Every structure is written in structure tokens, then in C-alpha cells.
Amino acid sequence: MSFREVYGTAPEGTWEAPGRVNLIGEHTDYNEGFVLPLALAHTCRVEAARRDDGVLRLHSADVEEGVVQLRAEELAPGAPEGNWAAYPAGVVWAMREAGLPVGGADLHFTSTVPVGAGLSSSAALEVATASALDGLHGLGLSPERIARLSQRAENAFVGVPSGIMDQMASACCTEGHALHLDTRDLTQRQVPFDLAAQGLRLLVVDTRVKHALGDGAYAERRAGCEEGARTLGVPALRDIAYAELPGALERVADPVVRRYVRHVVTEDQRVERVIALLDAGETRAVGPLLTEGHASLRDDFQVSSPELDLAVATADEAGALGARMTGGGFGGSAIVLLAQERLKAVEEALNSAFAAAGYPQPHLFETTPGAGARRV
CATH class of the missing domain: 3.30.70.890 (GHMP kinase, C-terminal domain)
Structure with a gap:
């Protein structure tokens, strides 16, 4: 299904974020160490439009359920528990908690990143959401800020104590390069x-x-x-x-x-x-x-x-x-x-x-x- 088929209107824009494979440096990111991931061609794509009523509507073409409807101002860690929608909802929560002017939105997701395959499908979902909201509201966030907000969503809202590598890879990798990242200070170098x-x-x-x-x-x-x-x-x-x-x-x-x-x-x-x-x-x-x-x-x-x-x-x-x-x-x-x-x-x-x-x-x-x- 398309955004128009789900919501009845056209989206304001489309954003996407990739999954990743990590060449070397596993379980080092939450130890403030070094990693070397690269972005996949597989991506999570989100079509998005703003809403002015504070309602957050989420739909995935890859999940057999209807639209998940929440209120942005009522989002709190742990809800909606155990659901794919917790990841994009968590991003909205993290951005609002950081004082960013993010409210309601209609979001429609499609993804080619295999779920549960260790290829960072959750980070791709988070970073795509944060990138869309950044674009919709003209926030001008850096890729590093988008990655940190996405990690905050996964850690504090969803409850997975992951490091920063997956989100940084999804937000910051460049074509033809692996990302040499120091996870302590986010110093990075693109390695051919x-x-x-x-x-x-x-x-x-x-x-x-x-x-x-x-x-x-x-x-x-x-x-x-x-x-x-x-x-x-x-x-x-x-x-x-x-x-x-x-x-x-x-x-x-x-x-x-x-x-x-x-x-x-x-x-x-x-x-x-x-x-x-x-x-x-x-x-x-x-x-x-x-x-x-x-x-x-x-x-x-x-x-x-x-x-x-x-x-x-x-x-x-x-x-x-x-x-x-x-x-x-x-x-x-x-x-x-x-x-x-x-x-x-x-x-x-x-x-x-x-x-x-x-x-x-x-x-x-x-x-x-x-x-x-x-x-x-």
C-alpha cells in the first residue's frame, strides 16, 4: 500500500535510511571503543506529512496490521510495548523530550532490511523517522544528532541498551566507504x-x-x-x-x-x-x-x-x-x-x-x- 492509499492524501516528502553490516568491531560501541560498519543498499523508506492536531499515525506496508494511532504528547517509555511502532514512536518522544518542535504526523513505512537478521532494521527505522521529522519541520539536525536521538529512542523508550554504532552507520555512512567511528566522541573517518x-x-x-x-x-x-x-x-x-x-x-x-x-x-x-x-x-x-x-x-x-x-x-x-x-x-x-x-x-x-x-x-x-x- 502507498501513503495515499493509507491516508487519502499525498505525502510531503520521502526519506530513507539504510541497514548496515559491521566489518569489524562487535560489542565495542557500548564500551566506547572502535567500530567499522558500512551501509547496506537495503533501506527503510518513510513517506511523511505533518499533522496539526498532535496525532501520530503510523503504518507499515510490511506488517499485517492497520494504522497505529497515538498522541504525540502522551508518548511515554514502554508504550506501545512489544510493537514495531515503538521505534518510530520512540523517536518522536526523544525529539520532543529534547525540546524539538515535533508534533503529530502521518508516517508510512516500507523496508527491504531483513528483520531480526542482525542488519540493524531497527536503527534504519529510527533514523528514517528522525530524518523525516527533521525534514518536515526544517530542524537542520546534523547526522550525528539524528543518530543520538535515534539511540535515545531505542535505549530509553524501547528498552534495548544498544550502543551508538547502528544509528551512526545508518545516518553517516557514505557510498563506497566504511565508517571508522570512535564511539566515545563520535570522531569519524570515511575509509575507502x-x-x-x-x-x-x-x-x-x-x-x-x-x-x-x-x-x-x-x-x-x-x-x-x-x-x-x-x-x-x-x-x-x-x-x-x-x-x-x-x-x-x-x-x-x-x-x-x-x-x-x-x-x-x-x-x-x-x-x-x-x-x-x-x-x-x-x-x-x-x-x-x-x-x-x-x-x-x-x-x-x-x-x-x-x-x-x-x-x-x-x-x-x-x-x-x-x-x-x-x-x-x-x-x-x-x-x-x-x-x-x-x-x-x-x-x-x-x-x-x-x-x-x-x-x-x-x-x-x-x-x-x-x-x-x-x-x-
């Missing part, structure tokens, strides 16, 4: 990432295992990281240098927290190593670091799944340069860096391995770095 020029491909493997970051496991790991930082007397785990890691681990008594600390410190270092390789034009050498990062996520942070482990192992055995899970984990997607000539063999190996294991066939697609949020 032209795979085709080097005969390479980046394959996304959506395992079709849905993840839900609001189920407590994500919050438990964040709390464990915060406990580790307190134990070590630092503001965040990003403040533990890689060279200091052996001594730091000796000071952490809890074995689970010790594993979390080891993952975050080594993962921050992997981001720096990948950046150095990309700057040197040695993109092929990034592959083993992806696989190394997956092992850390699997063994130390324990956020992988049997399907993700199978995808990574199968891709590596079939001749990929490297592979790892991407996103929060507990299901979702993996990424595979490979030479163009190995693409067909790796895809066939993945399909065969999943079939042999009795898993649903994975959704495989190539991706290249896309653009961030924009009016269309």
Missing part, C-alpha cells in the same frame, strides 16, 4: 572500501535465525563489561590498552567478566589492525582478522549460534579469505570476504552445509558500501 577494484566480494549470509536483543542476553553482556571496567578502575574497557591486557585479566576474578574484557580489548585492536591494512591497500589480508574476531565472539563473548558457526567454518573451508558473524549475535547474519572467483563455490558450499545440517536455507546476497540517510 572498493572491493570490486581488487577483485573481491563481500557476501552476507542471513541464517534466518531471528535474534531479539531485548531478551536480556545483550543487557547481561553490557552489564558484565561495565563491571569489568569498574574492577579495572577505568571509565570504559576501551581504556585498557592491548599491551596491558594480560595484567588486566589477572585482576578480574569473575571468569565470565574476564572473557568479556578479553573480547572487547582484542576486538578494539582488530579494528585498528583492519584500518591499517585498508589504508595500506591490503584488503585481502583483512580476511583472517574477520575469522579471528568470530572466534572471539563465539568463545569469549558467547554470542554466536550453531548456524553462524557453520556459516563461518563452511565459508573458510570453501576458500573464503575470512568470515565472521556480524551484529549483536544470537542468530542473524555472517559476512564473508572472498575473491570474486570463489563466490559460486562458497555459495554452493553454504547451501549444501545448511541443508546437510537440517537448517533452513540461508539468504545469501552480496553487498557494497552504500549511502547513509537521505531524502529521496
